Amino acid sequence: MKDTFRHQGKRQHLVEILKEKGIADQRVLTAIGKIPRHLFMDSSFEDHAYQDKAFPIAADQTISQPYTVAFQTELLAVEPGHQVLEIGTGSGYQTAVLCELGARVYSIERQQELFKKTKLFLQKLGYRPKYLSFGDGYKGLPLYAPFDRAIVTAGAPYVPKPLLAQLKIGGKLVIPVGDDPQIMTLFTRKSATEFEREEFGEFRFVPLLEDKN
Numbered sequence: 001m002k003d004t005f006r007h008q009g010k011r012q013h014l015v016e017i018l019k020e021k022g023i024a025d026q027r028v029l030t031a032i033g034k035i036p037r038h039l040f041m042d043s044s045f046e047d048h049a050y051q052d053k054a055f056p057i058a059a060d061q062t063i064s065q066p067y068t069v070a071f072q073t074e075l076l077a078v079e080p081g082h083q084v085l086e087i088g089t090g091s092g093y094q095t096a097v098l099c100e101l102g103a104r105v106y107s108i109e110r111q112q113e114l115f116k117k118t119k120l121f122l123q124k125l126g127y128r129p130k131y132l133s134f135g136d137g138y139k140g141l142p143l144y145a146p147f148d149r150a151i152v153t154a155g156a157p158y159v160p161k162p163l164l165a166q167l168k169i170g171g172k173l174v175i176p177v178g179d180d181p182q183i184m185t186l187f188t189r190k191s192a193t194e195f196e197r198e199e200f201g202e203f204r205f206v207p208l209l210e211d212k213n
Helices: 005-020 026-034 043-048 066-076 093-100 112-125 161-165
Strands: 083-087 104-109 131-134 147-152 167-177 182-189 195-203
Touching: 005 026, 005 066, 026 066, 026 093, 066 093, 066 147, 066 167, 066 182, 066 195, 083 093, 093 104, 093 112, 104 112, 112 131, 161 167
Parallel strands: 083 104, 083 147, 104 131, 147 167
Antiparallel strands: 167 182, 182 195
8 A cells, every 4th residue: 555756746736626626625625635545446547546537446336536525525614523424435535535624424334345345444544433334324323413514425316304303503414416417415404493405516426325234
């Protein structure tokens, strides 16, 4: 597991691309500039790891395009110490970004193969989310709620009510909603019953699957 000066140079170039595309949060850019994305991917894709593209990983899933990761993370407005629920651990790349921002991350993955692999891999890299779970993301993690923030990294055909219910007042949920493409949507909890909804354009994600285990 090597992270060379060449990789670091490519990462800085990627950060510049993200700035040009409108990502302005310096903490998000710093996190992406620090995390060795090539290590989260199949070695056959290593040369392309710092292109702004999504790539396949295990279990028919993908590692999201860096711009998408940065965009979702910027919308989330994570502060150090925030308790963050992540739905779809995947390769662990988004998890690592949240850890770099000082979040206490609780993440759910429903592909057993990915869950086992990513859990070991994040530890090897030194990222320590508070809790990694194998389970149904549509249900969230009521045991650890309420959360300051929640992020869904797959396309949800509808907004799962448990995820909204598990937010603190003032908490935010970032979720791509719809079939194909999805609309990036930000919910902010205003009260026990009231949520503000904002939409931020079209994105494409693999579908968020449920009831598999």
